[in-house]
Amino acid sequence: MYKCNSRRLQESIEQFSQFGATPNGGVTRLSLSNEDLLVRDYFCKCCEELGMDIKVDDMANIYAILPGKKDVPPIVMGSHLDSVEKGGKFDGVLGVLTALEAIRTLKENEIELDIPLMIVNFTNEEGARFDPAMMSSGVIASKFEKDKMLQSVDKNGITFKEALQESGYEGEEDNRLTEALAYIELHIEQGPVLEAKQLEIGVVEGVLxxxxxxxxxxxxxxxxxxxxxxxxxxxxxxxxxxxxxxxxxxxxxxxxxxxxxxxxxxxxxxxxxxxxxxxxxxxxxxxxxxxxxxxxxxxxxxxxxxxxxxxxxxxxxxxDTVFFDAQICNEVEKSCQGFGYSAHRMFSGAGHDAQYIASIIPSAMIFVPSIQGKSHCEEEETPFEDCAKGADVLLETVLTLQTKFSMGETYTLN
Ligand SMILES: [Zn+2]
Missing domain, CATH: 3.30.70.360 (Alpha-Beta Plaits)
Structure with a gap:
């Protein structure tokens, strides 16, 4: 079993929180704002340094791909880099950075996988600048009509279409994520349960x-x-x-x-x-x-x-309740057991990109504890060692899945 580098993960969380940093230790990084564009540039640079290829789709979703030895659909990790106004430095970005840390750990150990890995950053998950939330995962999963989304207006009268065109991140529809073997999104719990029960990892079985x-x-x-x-x-x-x-x-x-x-x-x-x-x-x-x-x-x-x-x-x-893939949930739980981390099966009360992606790709989520259950505020916090445990579980789950998929096993949609 490979452990992630907890100090390196902490450094990247701190580094990324500089983009849109607020005086009280939070982050304001509204979707496609200047701060969001800068953090995107930096994220792409980090991925390219690891030998990953970058693709962008027509909703400005970013996909960083680490090629595998086999030319098959990837295993996908990730979440979102945008935040609400005066949000915290963990919501969303932690799913992207634990994925990045997982790839860095693989590279460092010179592990080459059969199955390609992908990190995704979904555009406008928060819906804080453009309504609705989870807009772009919703479009690629056919939950929302793109034309309607393009007309969504921010409080300054700028349409999503205009922001998209000016962003430099408007890519091709052909690049949309349509096929993958699995999607795993790590996220902060945004609730008090794990902390209260003194548990380390939430195995998320679905969204309420x-x-x-x-x-x-x-x-x-x-x-x-x-x-x-x-x-x-x-x-x-x-x-x-x-x-x-x-x-x-x-x-x-x-x-x-x-x-x-x-x-x-x-x-x-x-x-x-x-x-x-x-x-x-x-x-x-x-x-x-x-x-x-x-x-x-x-x-x-x-x-x-x-x-x-x-x-x-x-x-x-x-x-309706979204149920995640039971087999991936089992693998997440087994990974926790392997490290000796306590795991708790739970449902998410909040919405996440994974709830839409689950309709096109077998998906699951991993939660790490939120101090006092706080999120969408500057006080939002998860101890760095808990973030690192999440990264360990994410990497181990991906490694187990890649071995199974490499031998021809596949998971089917619910
Ligand atoms: Zn989030």
């Missing part, structure tokens, strides 16, 4: 299914001083009662179900006026379809009217 509903309650506005309580049609009172009822009912469905009342709009939102309308959203996530089914039954089973107010639930959107 979710639904988001918007519930609108319509009553009647009137004067806050002159209208007796018994004569009101107050949607705020109805909404707050309803949230508590939902909290109770959803809480009974399954102890691992999560749900969030994330947005509340009140109209007219004036302290002397009884509101005439309250709208709130509820986002709920779980891996089992039958649990999500029960959530929807609760939400659609709300009364149509209460205390003179009209209640209308509308489903904004939903996604």
């Amino acid at each position: 299914g979710m639904v988001c509903y918007e519930i609108t309650i319509t009553g009647e506005s009137n004067h806050a001083g002159t209208t007796p309580m018994s004569m009101r049609k107050d949607p705020m009172i109805v909404a707050s009662k309803m949230m508590m009822v939902l909290h109770e009912k959803l809480g009974e469905i399954d102890e691992t179900l999560v749900y969030t009342f994330g947005r509340v709009n009140v109209s007219p939102n004036i302290h002397t006026v009884i509101p005439n309308q309250v709208m709130f959203t509820i986002d709920s996530r779980h891996q089992r379809p039958e649990v999500m089914q029960k959530v929807e039954e609760v939400l659609t089973g709300l009364p149509a009217e209460e205390t003179g107010c009209r209640i209308q639930p509308v489903k904004l959107w939903g996604r």
